[in-house]
Amino acid sequence: MSAKTFSEDHRVVYYETNVTGVIGIGRLVDLMILVSGDQSDSLGVTDQKLSELGLGWVVTQHVMDITRLPHANEVVTISTKAQEYNRFFCYRDFWVTDQEGQQLVKMHSVFVLMDRTKRKIVRLPQEIIAPYESEYTKKIERLAAPQPVNDATASKKYRVRFMDIDGNHHVNNVHYFDWMLDALPADFLLNHRLTKMNIQYRQEVYYGATVSSQVELDQDELITKHVITTEDEKNCNAECHWEKISD
Amino acid sequence: MSAKTFSEDHRVVYYETNVTGVIGIGRLVDLMILVSGDQSDSLGVTDQKLSELGLGWVVTQHVMDITRLPHANEVVTISTKAQEYNRFFCYRDFWVTDQEGQQLVKMHSVFVLMDRTKRKIVRLPQEIIAPYESEYTKKIERLAAPQPVNDATASKKYRVRFMDIDGNHHVNNVHYFDWMLDALPADFLLNHRLTKMNIQYRQEVYYGATVSSQVELDQDELITKHVITTEDEKNCNAECHWEKISD
Numbered sequence: 001m002s003a004k005t006f007s008e009d010h011r012v013v014y015y016e017t018n019v020t021g022v023i024g025i026g027r028l029v030d031l032m033i034l035v036s037g038d039q040s041d042s043l044g045v046t047d048q049k050l051s052e053l054g055l056g057w058v059v060t061q062h063v064m065d066i067t068r069l070p071h072a073n074e075v076v077t078i079s080t081k082a083q084e085y086n087r088f089f090c091y092r093d094f095w096v097t098d099q100e101g102q103q104l105v106k107m108h109s110v111f112v113l114m115d116r117t118k119r120k121i122v123r124l125p126q127e128i129i130a131p132y133e134s135e136y137t138k139k140i141e142r143l144a145a146p147q148p149v150n151d152a153t154a155s156k157k158y159r160v161r162f163m164d165i166d167g168n169h170h171v172n173n174v175h176y177f178d179w180m181l182d183a184l185p186a187d188f189l190l191n192h193r194l195t196k197m198n199i200q201y202r203q204e205v206y207y208g209a210t211v212s213s214q215v216e217l218d219q220d221e222l223i224t225k226h227v228i229t230t231e232d233e234k235n236c237n238a239e240c241h242w243e244k245i246s247d
Numbered sequence: 248m249s250a251k252t253f254s255e256d257h258r259v260v261y262y263e264t265n266v267t268g269v270i271g272i273g274r275l276v277d278l279m280i281l282v283s284g285d286q287s288d289s290l291g292v293t294d295q296k297l298s299e300l301g302l303g304w305v306v307t308q309h310v311m312d313i314t315r316l317p318h319a320n321e322v323v324t325i326s327t328k329a330q331e332y333n334r335f336f337c338y339r340d341f342w343v344t345d346q347e348g349q350q351l352v353k354m355h356s357v358f359v360l361m362d363r364t365k366r367k368i369v370r371l372p373q374e375i376i377a378p379y380e381s382e383y384t385k386k387i388e389r390l391a392a393p394q395p396v397n398d399a400t401a402s403k404k405y406r407v408r409f410m411d412i413d414g415n416h417h418v419n420n421v422h423y424f425d426w427m428l429d430a431l432p433a434d435f436l437l438n439h440r441l442t443k444m445n446i447q448y449r450q451e452v453y454y455g456a457t458v459s460s461q462v463e464l465d466q467d468e469l470i471t472k473h474v475i476t477t478e479d480e481k482n483c484n485a486e487c488h489w490e491k492i493s494d
Contacts, residue, residue: 014284015277015419019412026410030262037261072414156406161429162436163273165266167319172262182408186454189409207433 003134006039007079012070020245022069025194026177029062032094032107033173035078043131050128054116056168057090061110061143064197068104075099082132086140087123088112110143146198146239149227152214156183160209171205176236180226183213188242192222196241203235211235250328250381253286257325259317267492269316272441273424276309279341279354280420282325290378297375301363303415308357308390311444315351322346329379333387334370335359357390393445393486396474399461403430407456418452423483427473430460435489439469443488450482458482 016027040046050056070076077097084091089110096105112121113128156179164175176199181189205211209230216225222242228235263274287293297303317323324344331338336357343352359368360375403426411422423446428436452458456477463472469489475482 013281014413015281015421017414018410019414019416021414024410034260034262159403161425162431162433163265163271163425163429166261167264167266167268169266174262178408178410182410184409186409 003081003083003132004039004043005079005081006035006042007077008035008038009075009077011075012072014072017072020190022071024174024177025064025066025069025181025197026174028069028096028105029107029177030172030174031078032080032096033059036080036082036092036094039080039082039132045128045131050113051116053125053128055113055122055128056116057111058114059109059111059173059201061200062107062197063109063143064105064107066105066193066195066197067102069194070096070098070104076104082129082134084137085124085129085134086137088121089140090124090129090134091141108143110141144198146200146237147223147225148237149214149216149225151216152227153217154183154185155212155214158182158211158213160205160207160211162207165207169207171207176201176228176238179211179213179228180215180236180238180240183215183226184217184224188217191245192242193245194240195243197238198240199236199238201236203233205230205235250330250379251286251290252326252328253282253289254324254326255282255285256322258322259319261319264319267437269318271421271424272311272313272316272428272444273421275316275343275352276354276424277419277421279325279327279343280306283327283329283339283341286327286329286379292375292378297360298363300372300375302360302369302375303363304358305361306356306358306420306448308447309444310355310390311446312353313351313440313442313444314349316441317343317345317351323351329358329376329381331384332371332376332381333384335368336387337371337376337381338388355390357388391445393447393484394470394472395484396461396463396472398463399474400464401430401432402459402461405429405458405460407452407454407458409454412454416454418454423448423475423485426458426460426475427462427483427485427487430462430473431464431471435464438492439489440492441487442490444485445487446483446485448483450480452477452482 018024080094082092092109094107115122158179166172212229214227224240226238263270265271327341329339339356341354362369405426413419459476461474471487473485
């Protein structure tokens with residue numbers, strides 16, 4: 001049995017791109033999550049249905065490989081399938097291709113189902129997972145965690161704004177990416193291209209909190225390590241790999 | 248002669264909506280500006296052509312009337328026409344309708360053409376304005392300016408982030424809206440609905456600047472007045488009218 005694939009086209013528009021002319025990574029992740037949501041809707045596993053069961057999907061980790069980020073006005077195809085699952089984890093793949101069918105971005109993500117009241121992970125009910133035709137696996141993936149920040153080279157603080165929170169009172173994914181990357185020097189962001197990103201979500205951030213975005217920049221290896229903290233809590237961390245943009 | 252109208256459909260998606268379940272006003276303005284850009288492209292008046300002439304469009308004012316903001320998954324039609332122009336100003340109308348044809352939002356905007364090197368407004372060249380089939384008018388519109396902030400009731404500071412700037416190194420429109428509205432109390436934003444907004448752009452904000460967003464909230468009239476400043480410069484101001492959301 002092979003999991004059902006679902007695809008949508010998207011034209012990248014000017015306000016989704018950043019100063020380097022390509023889509024912001026957070027915005028691209030928003031789009032990928034949208035496509036997975038649309039697949040769930042098409043299979044009858046709507047957010048409303050989950051909500052009635054007191055459940056909600058939560059992302060715990062994304063691992064991305066980026067060949068090239070699409071530019072403004074480029075049309076891309078975003079595809080996804082929920083490849084495998086075990087008792088607690090659902091492993092979902094995403095890929096973004098250009099109009100010639102070249103793969104631009106690949107993302108592997110781990111989702112869990114959360115009991116909204118108890119704030120605890122639940123076993124995946126058969127009625128929820130069956131429609132995706134994912135393969136059941138006993139094994140639990142051992143995805144590498146992002147390398148920790150040992151010696152931060154820069155740090156910036158951000159207040160969680162009203163517009164940062166969505167209908168579930170959660171901070172949207174995109175803001176973690178912005179907080180993490182904005183802490184890097186502009187000169188670095190202008191002259192380097194993101195090739196890999198591994199981001200792990202640990203603890204929600206709430207409206208009104210002030211987050212600290214710390215980064216450790218390894219200029220030789222072109223690796224950046226990121227952590228978002230509130231008071232003594234680690235909320236999210238990530239590891240990014242970069243390459244220099246040639247002139 | 249009547250100006251050419253151009254329309255596009257858009258499905259509002261979850262990450263464009265805020266905690267109240269409707270599209271963020273800045274995101275809606277982004278969409279409207281996108282549609283006007285697409286009209287320009289379709290008429291051969293592309294940003295690239297303007298750029299080759301050393302020119303670029305700049306918005307100086309938007310006046311909006313909001314009947315209802317669309318919710319997540321709602322499909323809306325966004326239409327625009329460049330109704331009238333005189334030597335220096337181009338007056339453009341936008342309207343957003345739902346699938347039943349009901350008008351949700353109307354926006355009237357003033358655009359000027361800027362010489363990118365001299366940073367000065369230029370006369371509208373015939374070759375640029377002719378394709379829109381706008382009506383020439385001698386009169387210069389006297390749009391009301393937003394009421395000034397006399398006695399700020401709250402103020403917040405925002406650092407312009409790397410992701411706030413676009414390919415032209417300009418701060419995207421959407422961020423002004425976020426800075427202005429986020430300065431209001433969350434309780435007010437949760438319980439009131441925006442019905443009118445008049446926003447005037449005066450002076451660009453640049454990357455790395457810290458802006459101050461000051462607001463004067465008139466709880467009786469349900470009017471908020473906003474100003475964005477950097478050091479001693481007024482960059483942008485706005486006046487918003489609200490109504491209480493009934494339970």
